[in-house]
Amino acid sequence: xxxxxxxxxxxxxxxxxxxxxxxxxxxxxxxLLDAHPxxxxxxxxxxxLPNPALHTTxxxxxxxxxxxxxxxxxxxxxTQNMRAAVVAMRQxxxxxxGVIKKKFxxxxxAYYPQFGLVLSAGDWKLPVDHDVLVExxxxxxxxxxxxxxxxxxxxxxxxxxxxLLDQLATANTDAAGTDAGRSQAKISTDPQxxxxxxxxxxxxxxxxxxxxxxxxxxxxxxxxxxxSF
Numbered sequence: 001x002x003x004x005x006x007x008x009x010x011x012x013x014x015x016x017x018x019x020x021x022x023x024x025x026x027x028x029x030x031x032l033l034d035a036h037p038x039x040x041x042x043x044x045x046x047x048x049l050p051n052p053a054l055h056t057t058x059x060x061x062x063x064x065x066x067x068x069x070x071x072x073x074x075x076x077x078x079t080q081n082m083r084a085a086v087v088a089m090r091q092x093x094x095x096x097x098g099v100i101k102k103k104f105x106x107x108x109x110a111y112y113p114q115f116g117l118v119l120s121a122g123d124w125k126l127p128v129d130h131d132v133l134v135e136x137x138x139x140x141x142x143x144x145x146x147x148x149x150x151x152x153x154x155x156x157x158x159x160x161x162x163x164l165l166d167q168l169a170t171a172n173t174d175a176a177g178t179d180a181g182r183s184q185a186k187i188s189t190d191p192q193x194x195x196x197x198x199x200x201x202x203x204x205x206x207x208x209x210x211x212x213x214x215x216x217x218x219x220x221x222x223x224x225x226x227x228s229f
Contacts, residue, residue: 017201019227020219025189026065028196032058034223035203044206049199057199061192068189075178081171082130085164092164093126095156096141103148111148116140130172137165 022028036055045051096115101108109124116136117124127133142158142165145151151158208215216226 017204020204020224021197021200025193026062026069028193028200029058029061029065031200031224032196033062035200038222039203042210044210046199046202046206049195049202054199057192058196061189061196064189064192068186075175078171078175078178082168082175085168085171086126086130086133088167089126089161089164092156092160095153096150097124099150099153099156114140115144130168134165134169134172137161137168 022031032054036051036058039045039051039054046054049057097112097117100111100115104111112119112124116126116133116139118127119125120128127136142161145153145156145158145161150156154160204215204219207218211218219226
């Protein structure tokens with residue numbers, strides 16, 4: 001009787017690298033930093049991303065993401081400042097339209113554009129776009145207050161409009177700078193994040209190749225947690 005063939009070896013469990021990669025950008029950068037000292041200690045590294053470059057890349061990404069997060073956190077306050085300035089303009093705008101009607105009688109509507117007002121839905125209002133609004137207040141409304149003798153009016157004179165313009169202009173400028181900074185940060189952090197995610201997936205397979213019997217424990221020893229980020 002011929003001997004029975006040896007049973008086929010049990011195939012190695014398929015590695016789900018994605019499950020070991022942190023979802024958020026900051027989590028991925030930190031995950032790579034956490035792996036670095038263990039790679040050095042075990043004399044392991046990726047040939048295409050050696051350990052010194054790996055550490056530099058992850059550390060730079062973490063710093064860049066922190067800056068992007070700071071810029072993002074500033075935007076709501078700036079938006080609120082702009083909104084508050086626009087809301088505060090409602091009453092002096094009502095007063096301004098009143099004094100214009102009183103002075104220019106039947107021809108009052110012809111003067112509204114001179115003060116920077118625009119026709120919207122059948123009514124004369126301040127521009128909605130903040131850039132246009134700042135420009136109209138600065139180059140039209142304030143000069144026309146002086147020209148037509150309204151500058152000293154306690155309810156709609158320059159002492160009322162100038163602080164509102166300053167508040168809106170400052171918040172608008174800061175918001176534009178914040179948005180530009182976030183856009184620039186995205187340009188630099190997105191490619192780095194793709195590189196970091198690629199490295200993390202490769203490290204999962206590296207751990208499996210070097211520690212086939214306990215690779216998951218090795219990853220946990222690096223501080224990684226599967227699908228827990």
